[in-house]
Amino acid sequence: MSSATRQQRTPVLVVLHADGYVETFGQRHIDARIVTMPAMGTKEGERVADDYLELTLLPRHREIYFPGLIRATGNVQTVTPGAMAHQNVCLSIVRTADRLKAQVAQ
DSSP states (O other): OOTTTSOOOOOOEEEEOTTSOEEEEOOTTOOOOOOOOOOOSSHHHHHHHHHHHHHHSOHHHHTTOSGGGOOOOOOOOOOOHHHHHHHHHHHHHHHHHHHHHHHHHO
């Protein structure tokens, strides 16, 4: 399939806040739905929760609730000011290394 005929992917951003608040960002034609998977402690309970979730979805969302249509996964993590500072230091080191590499290449 050529790039001219390939359907352009529409970006969607999901932001998870530390207090549990969730925001989704996207163009107006995106139909986002936020749901919570019930917490269960057993494999059988997880299957029941999965069935429950599927049955409570609107039909248009139920048709995309399929493992082959997962587009991204992740885990909720707390980002602390210290972690942010550490990341900024790491990015600064990488940028400095890139500048040095470019200077040596000249």
